[in-house]
Amino acid sequence: MSDESLTIGEVSERTGLGIHTLRYYERQGLLLGSVGRSSGGQRRYSAFDVEWLQLCNRFRACGMPLSDIRRYAELVAAGPGNEQQRLELLRTHEIRVRAELAQMTENLAVIEAKARLYAEHVESGTAGTLWTGQTPTCLALEAMANRDS
Amino acid sequence: MSDESLTIGEVSERTGLGIHTLRYYERQGLLLGSVGRSSGGQRRYSAFDVEWLQLCNRFRACGMPLSDIRRYAELVAAGPGNEQQRLELLRTHEIRVRAELAQMTENLAVIEAKARLYAEHVESGTAGTLWTGQTPTCLALEAMANRDS
DNA sequence: CTACGATCTAGACCTCGGTCTAGGTCAAGA
DNA sequence: TCTTGACCTAGACCGAGGTCTAGATCGTAG
Numbered sequence: 001m002s003d004e005s006l007t008i009g010e011v012s013e014r015t016g017l018g019i020h021t022l023r024y025y026e027r028q029g030l031l032l033g034s035v036g037r038s039s040g041g042q043r044r045y046s047a048f049d050v051e052w053l054q055l056c057n058r059f060r061a062c063g064m065p066l067s068d069i070r071r072y073a074e075l076v077a078a079g080p081g082n083e084q085q086r087l088e089l090l091r092t093h094e095i096r097v098r099a100e101l102a103q104m105t106e107n108l109a110v111i112e113a114k115a116r117l118y119a120e121h122v123e124s125g126t127a128g129t130l131w132t133g134q135t136p137t138c139l140a141l142e143a144m145a146n147r148d149s
Numbered sequence: 150m151s152d153e154s155l156t157i158g159e160v161s162e163r164t165g166l167g168i169h170t171l172r173y174y175e176r177q178g179l180l181l182g183s184v185g186r187s188s189g190g191q192r193r194y195s196a197f198d199v200e201w202l203q204l205c206n207r208f209r210a211c212g213m214p215l216s217d218i219r220r221y222a223e224l225v226a227a228g229p230g231n232e233q234q235r236l237e238l239l240r241t242h243e244i245r246v247r248a249e250l251a252q253m254t255e256n257l258a259v260i261e262a263k264a265r266l267y268a269e270h271v272e273s274g275t276a277g278t279l280w281t282g283q284t285p286t287c288l289a290l291e292a293m294a295n296r297d298s
Numbered sequence: 299c300t301a302c303g304a305t306c307t308a309g310a311c312c313t314c315g316g317t318c319t320a321g322g323t324c325a326a327g328a
Numbered sequence: 329t330c331t332t333g334a335c336c337t338a339g340a341c342c343g344a345g346g347t348c349t350a351g352a353t354c355g356t357a358g
Binding site: 299300301302303304305306308309310311312313314315316317318319320321322323324325326328 | 332334336341342344355357
Binding site for chain 4: 167169170173177187188189190191209214215216
């Protein structure tokens with residue numbers, strides 16, 4: 001636990017990324033430049049490396065592919081002057097995520113409606129009746145599916 | 150475009166799933182029982198198969214793994230009597246998706262804040278100043294990262 | 299009847315994002 | 329000094345979810 005630099009194990013704890021994954025990310029060019037090394041060749045991460053990795057975690061957590069993170073890292077590592085491109089990358093991702101969120105929300109609603117129907121009938125013990133005659137919309141599919149099973 | 154059954158190509162169009170994927174899903178046990186066949190051995194899908202596949206698409210679109218869909222399909226194919234288990238599966242998925250949505254939303258907010266900061270400075274042409282002295286929180290990371298590149 | 303496009307099966311191959319192994323080196327405490 | 333646990337590299341391997349190929353058959357329009 002030195003004051004200025006962290007070992008890969010310490011960074012692993014702080015970021016939640018496995019040791020293997022940290023090395024993998026570095027190989028993939030996700031870090032800003034190259035990580036520092038001890039005289040003996042072991043990685044010594046700075047506080048900034050850790051912050052960056054935490055940002056990477058956020059990117060990953062909303063589905064940004066490693067290739068995009070690499071691209072962003074390259075832009076940042078290249079220094080001032082390409083803010084426009086960074087912004088564009090972020091915006092593009094933002095749009096993609098928004099669309100995905102909308103999609104998921106919509107589909108989740110359908111699934112919840114289905115669950116609600118099941119719940120009502122399971123609770124009232126009338127589930128069996130769902131399959132005897134005309135079937136309600138949301139379960140029609142599963143009901144009819146049993147036509148010839 | 151026969152009245153009662155569809156070829157794999159027609160189903161591919163209607164579901165957006167590739168022909169290869171449709172066969173793959175069947176191999177993986179995602180369909181309810183087995184798809185009908187023509188006398189010559191070609192698949193003939195029913196309207197219910199198509200509806201089911203569309204439901205599968207919804208499941209997939211909110212991240213349900215194929216193994217869960219297979220499990221659900223097995224329950225449905227087994228007929229009435231297991232509504233409780235179907236419900237449980239749906240609820241579990243629902244919870245997982247809600248958590249994921251919350252996570253994504255939170256992380257997206259951070260990314261948007263970052264983008265906003267970039268946007269302000271790119272628009273006002275003061276981006277360069279971000280790197281000259283003390284740096285604002287959200288960009289500190291990228292700024293400092295250029296310390297020794 | 300023939301042609302030609304659509305399907306068939308089995309199985310190889312692919313991308314993504316890790317994860318682990320083998321064989322060796324580093325570093326800190328007793 | 330010795331030991332022990334953390335670390336190193338190169339490269340194999342994994343699981344999820346497809347995607348494609350080869351070589352053969354189906355089925356329909358002409």
